[in-house]
Amino acid sequence: AMTVFAEKYGVKYLAAVKCLHKDADALLAFYDFPAEHREHLRTSNPVGSVFATLRHRTARTKGALSQKTARLMVFTLVQAASKTWRRLQGANQL
Template sequence: MGATADGKKELVAVLDGYREGEQSWSELSLDLKHRGLTIDPKVAVGDGALGSRAALRKIYPAACEQRCWVHKTANVLNKMPKSVQPKAKGNLHETWQAETKANPKEAFDAFFEKYQARYSQACDCLKKGRSVLLTFYDFPAEHRSHLRTTNPIESTFATIRLRQRKTKRSGSRRASLAMMVKLAESASKKWRRLNSHETIIHAIEGRSFKDGIMQEEIAA
């Protein structure tokens, strides 16, 4: 899924791969480039799969990375007892709901101080990819809800997975891909436009944003 300069979400590719490895993601990225996406995207949001990140850095090196907070939160909480998860989830929400980038850093430190001794694996998980969890602060504040998560893609594939379970057998590889493309195209008709789409052009132009607010350009 991609977004155009006017804020319209578009289905850009559907490709089968092997365990989300770098080779599979490279094939998808190269396919996009060959079909016209020659300019690096401004930001790519993903679930943290190492293969996708490695491919992105090679093929679209200028693209910024943003890690999905929904996936990261789930991964962290899975390493904690269920009795602790509700409170820990609230603590994690304090990081990405803050207005400025300085506050999440304080929330990170508070989380580590609170849980490191007993739940070191959860804290180690949170530390991984920390640098790309806060990228959204460098883009318009109106777009934060879009940039913090891959949920729009996940909800689309939930429809595809449901159909696959119902049919039980999807047939050949070609038939499976055709089914997925048709279902994704159908789902894309309900995708809504990005919030405050008129500000996207400023990001495309390379304007600088701090804590979601566009900075004034200094004349030479």
């Protein structure tokens, strides 16, 4: 697909084609992992997921939190979020 893109758009998008060729190994490293892990690599960001919930809540409180209530809220939200986390497929291969 990268070769087809280079042939089709190489003249018009020379910088993009050069970037694709330069970073081809990094872009395709995803396929070096077992197929069972690819879904998790592609779709999950556990840190981002947790902190998205926190950002949403702290925006609602308009930052009027003490350190103690902030820690309590973070702990409670992470605990609640952990109930919906799913197990990794192929965990025995980790």
